[in-house]
Amino acid sequence: MAALSLAPRALYEEVAELLRQRIFSRELEPGSWIDELKIAQDYGISRTPMREALKVLATEGLVTMKVRRGAYVTEVSERDLADVYHLLSLLESDAAGVVAQTATDVQTAELQALHQELEDAARPEKMDRQRFFEINERFHMCLLEIANNRWRNQMVADLRKVMKLNRHNSLLKSGRIQESLDEHRAIMAALVARDPQLCTQRMQAHFANGLEAAN
DSSP: OOOOOOOSTTHHHHHHHHHHHHHHTTSSOTTOBOOHHHHHHHHTOOHHHHHHHHHHHHHHTSEEEETTTEEEEOOOOHHHHHHHHHHHHHHHHHHHHHHHHHOOHHHHHHHHHHHHHHHHHTOGGGOOHHHHHHHHHHHHHHHHHHHTOHHHHHHHHHHHHHHHTTHHHHHHSTTHHHHHHHHHHHHHHHHHTTOHHHHHHHHHHHHHHHHHHHO
Protein backbone atom coordinates (compact mmCIF):
# COMPACT_ATOMS: atom_id res chain seq x y z
CA MET A 1 0.00 0.00 0.00
CA ALA A 2 1.42 3.38 -1.01
CA ALA A 3 2.03 5.91 1.74
CA LEU A 4 -0.76 8.46 2.01
CA SER A 5 0.03 12.15 1.81
CA LEU A 6 -1.30 13.80 4.96
CA ALA A 7 -1.61 17.49 5.74
CA PRO A 8 1.09 18.68 8.16
CA ARG A 9 -1.49 20.48 10.32
CA ALA A 10 -2.54 18.52 13.43
CA LEU A 11 -1.22 15.30 11.95
CA TYR A 12 -2.60 13.10 14.73
CA GLU A 13 -6.10 14.52 14.10
CA GLU A 14 -5.81 13.68 10.40
CA VAL A 15 -4.79 10.14 11.34
CA ALA A 16 -7.61 9.88 13.88
CA GLU A 17 -10.16 10.81 11.19
CA LEU A 18 -8.76 8.26 8.75
CA LEU A 19 -8.98 5.54 11.40
CA ARG A 20 -12.43 6.71 12.48
CA GLN A 21 -13.78 6.26 8.97
CA ARG A 22 -12.15 2.83 8.66
CA ILE A 23 -13.89 1.82 11.89
CA PHE A 24 -17.28 3.18 10.77
CA SER A 25 -16.97 1.40 7.40
CA ARG A 26 -16.10 -1.89 9.17
CA GLU A 27 -12.73 -2.08 7.44
CA LEU A 28 -11.53 -2.29 11.05
CA GLU A 29 -14.04 -4.62 12.71
CA PRO A 30 -15.23 -4.33 16.33
CA GLY A 31 -12.92 -6.38 18.52
CA SER A 32 -10.06 -6.38 16.00
CA TRP A 33 -6.50 -5.52 17.00
CA ILE A 34 -5.09 -2.33 15.51
CA ASP A 35 -1.61 -2.93 14.10
CA GLU A 36 -0.05 0.43 15.00
CA LEU A 37 3.28 -0.23 13.29
CA LYS A 38 1.78 -1.39 10.00
CA ILE A 39 -0.75 1.44 9.80
CA ALA A 40 1.94 4.00 10.62
CA GLN A 41 4.07 2.56 7.81
CA ASP A 42 1.11 2.59 5.42
CA TYR A 43 0.47 6.26 6.19
CA GLY A 44 4.16 7.17 6.04
CA ILE A 45 4.22 8.55 9.57
CA SER A 46 6.06 7.88 12.82
CA ARG A 47 4.38 6.03 15.68
CA THR A 48 4.03 9.22 17.76
CA PRO A 49 1.10 10.75 15.80
CA MET A 50 -0.32 7.24 15.48
CA ARG A 51 -0.39 6.81 19.23
CA GLU A 52 -1.84 10.28 19.74
CA ALA A 53 -4.58 9.48 17.23
CA LEU A 54 -5.43 6.29 19.12
CA LYS A 55 -5.69 8.29 22.35
CA VAL A 56 -8.26 10.55 20.67
CA LEU A 57 -10.30 7.55 19.50
CA ALA A 58 -10.04 5.96 22.95
CA THR A 59 -11.47 9.15 24.47
CA GLU A 60 -14.38 8.92 22.02
CA GLY A 61 -14.99 5.29 22.98
CA LEU A 62 -14.16 3.92 19.52
CA VAL A 63 -10.90 2.29 20.61
CA THR A 64 -10.10 0.32 23.75
CA MET A 65 -6.53 0.32 25.05
CA LYS A 66 -5.48 -2.95 26.72
CA VAL A 67 -2.41 -3.15 28.95
CA ARG A 68 0.52 -4.86 27.18
CA ARG A 69 -1.79 -5.86 24.32
CA GLY A 70 -2.27 -2.61 22.42
CA ALA A 71 -5.33 -0.96 20.88
CA TYR A 72 -8.52 -2.70 19.79
CA VAL A 73 -11.66 -1.47 18.06
CA THR A 74 -14.29 -1.26 20.76
CA GLU A 75 -16.94 -3.96 20.91
CA VAL A 76 -20.30 -2.54 22.01
CA SER A 77 -22.25 -4.78 24.36
CA GLU A 78 -26.05 -4.78 24.62
CA ARG A 79 -25.70 -2.87 27.90
CA ASP A 80 -23.40 -0.30 26.27
CA LEU A 81 -25.84 0.20 23.42
CA ALA A 82 -28.81 0.54 25.76
CA ASP A 83 -26.92 3.14 27.82
CA VAL A 84 -25.98 5.14 24.72
CA TYR A 85 -29.53 5.12 23.34
CA HIS A 86 -30.91 6.08 26.76
CA LEU A 87 -28.68 9.15 26.97
CA LEU A 88 -29.31 10.12 23.34
CA SER A 89 -33.05 9.83 23.94
CA LEU A 90 -32.85 12.16 26.95
CA LEU A 91 -30.66 14.73 25.21
CA GLU A 92 -32.31 14.76 21.78
CA SER A 93 -35.90 14.61 23.00
CA ASP A 94 -35.18 17.61 25.22
CA ALA A 95 -33.68 19.40 22.20
CA ALA A 96 -36.74 18.55 20.11
CA GLY A 97 -38.99 20.11 22.73
CA VAL A 98 -36.89 23.27 22.71
CA VAL A 99 -37.00 23.48 18.90
CA ALA A 100 -40.79 23.06 18.85
CA GLN A 101 -40.99 26.16 21.04
CA THR A 102 -38.23 28.37 19.66
CA ALA A 103 -37.53 27.53 15.98
CA THR A 104 -38.03 30.32 13.48
CA ASP A 105 -39.95 29.71 10.26
CA VAL A 106 -36.63 29.60 8.39
CA GLN A 107 -35.23 26.98 10.78
CA THR A 108 -38.39 24.88 10.55
CA ALA A 109 -38.16 25.04 6.75
CA GLU A 110 -34.56 23.83 6.94
CA LEU A 111 -35.69 20.77 8.92
CA GLN A 112 -38.53 20.19 6.48
CA ALA A 113 -36.07 20.27 3.57
CA LEU A 114 -33.89 17.66 5.26
CA HIS A 115 -36.94 15.54 5.95
CA GLN A 116 -37.86 15.70 2.27
CA GLU A 117 -34.38 14.42 1.43
CA LEU A 118 -35.10 11.48 3.76
CA GLU A 119 -38.35 10.82 1.93
CA ASP A 120 -36.50 10.81 -1.39
CA ALA A 121 -33.72 8.51 -0.14
CA ALA A 122 -36.29 5.99 1.11
CA ARG A 123 -38.15 5.62 -2.21
CA PRO A 124 -38.09 1.94 -3.22
CA GLU A 125 -36.83 2.68 -6.74
CA LYS A 126 -33.69 4.39 -5.40
CA MET A 127 -33.31 3.04 -1.87
CA ASP A 128 -29.88 3.86 -0.46
CA ARG A 129 -29.48 2.87 3.18
CA GLN A 130 -26.15 4.65 3.63
CA ARG A 131 -27.52 7.89 2.16
CA PHE A 132 -30.65 7.57 4.31
CA PHE A 133 -28.66 7.32 7.50
CA GLU A 134 -26.32 10.15 6.51
CA ILE A 135 -29.32 12.45 5.93
CA ASN A 136 -30.90 11.17 9.13
CA GLU A 137 -27.82 12.18 11.08
CA ARG A 138 -27.78 15.60 9.39
CA PHE A 139 -31.42 16.08 10.44
CA HIS A 140 -30.68 15.24 14.06
CA MET A 141 -27.59 17.45 14.19
CA CYS A 142 -29.48 20.32 12.55
CA LEU A 143 -32.19 20.02 15.19
CA LEU A 144 -29.53 20.13 17.91
CA GLU A 145 -27.90 23.21 16.39
CA ILE A 146 -31.26 24.98 16.36
CA ALA A 147 -31.78 24.05 20.03
CA ASN A 148 -28.47 25.88 20.58
CA ASN A 149 -26.78 24.17 23.54
CA ARG A 150 -23.14 23.50 22.66
CA TRP A 151 -22.56 21.23 25.67
CA ARG A 152 -25.45 18.99 24.65
CA ASN A 153 -24.23 19.03 21.06
CA GLN A 154 -20.78 17.80 22.09
CA MET A 155 -22.20 15.00 24.23
CA VAL A 156 -24.51 13.86 21.43
CA ALA A 157 -21.69 13.95 18.85
CA ASP A 158 -19.55 11.66 21.04
CA LEU A 159 -22.43 9.29 21.80
CA ARG A 160 -23.36 9.03 18.13
CA LYS A 161 -19.83 7.91 17.29
CA VAL A 162 -20.26 4.95 19.63
CA MET A 163 -23.73 4.27 18.23
CA LYS A 164 -22.21 3.96 14.74
CA LEU A 165 -20.21 0.94 15.90
CA ASN A 166 -23.48 -0.99 15.89
CA ARG A 167 -25.23 0.73 12.98
CA HIS A 168 -25.18 -2.19 10.55
CA ASN A 169 -27.46 -4.29 12.77
CA SER A 170 -30.21 -1.68 12.64
CA LEU A 171 -29.74 -1.27 8.87
CA LEU A 172 -30.33 -4.96 8.28
CA LYS A 173 -33.66 -5.20 10.11
CA SER A 174 -36.41 -5.62 7.57
CA GLY A 175 -38.71 -2.61 7.39
CA ARG A 176 -36.65 -0.40 9.71
CA ILE A 177 -36.04 2.30 7.08
CA GLN A 178 -39.79 2.78 6.59
CA GLU A 179 -40.43 2.70 10.34
CA SER A 180 -37.77 5.35 10.91
CA LEU A 181 -39.24 7.50 8.15
CA ASP A 182 -42.72 7.23 9.70
CA GLU A 183 -41.25 8.30 13.05
CA HIS A 184 -39.58 11.29 11.41
CA ARG A 185 -42.88 12.28 9.83
CA ALA A 186 -44.47 12.23 13.29
CA ILE A 187 -41.65 14.33 14.74
CA MET A 188 -41.94 16.86 11.92
CA ALA A 189 -45.71 17.10 12.39
CA ALA A 190 -45.19 17.90 16.08
CA LEU A 191 -42.50 20.46 15.24
CA VAL A 192 -44.71 22.22 12.70
CA ALA A 193 -47.59 22.18 15.21
CA ARG A 194 -45.19 23.73 17.76
CA ASP A 195 -46.17 21.15 20.37
CA PRO A 196 -43.09 20.66 22.61
CA GLN A 197 -44.57 17.89 24.74
CA LEU A 198 -45.66 15.83 21.75
CA CYS A 199 -42.37 16.46 19.97
CA THR A 200 -40.44 15.25 23.02
CA GLN A 201 -42.56 12.11 23.26
CA ARG A 202 -42.18 11.28 19.58
CA MET A 203 -38.41 11.69 19.68
CA GLN A 204 -38.28 9.38 22.71
CA ALA A 205 -40.32 6.80 20.79
CA HIS A 206 -37.96 7.17 17.82
CA PHE A 207 -34.97 6.21 19.97
CA ALA A 208 -36.82 3.40 21.73
CA ASN A 209 -37.65 1.86 18.36
CA GLY A 210 -34.12 2.45 17.12
CA LEU A 211 -32.67 0.55 20.07
CA GLU A 212 -35.03 -2.36 19.47
CA ALA A 213 -33.93 -2.51 15.82
CA ALA A 214 -30.25 -2.34 16.78
CA ASN A 215 -30.38 -5.38 19.07
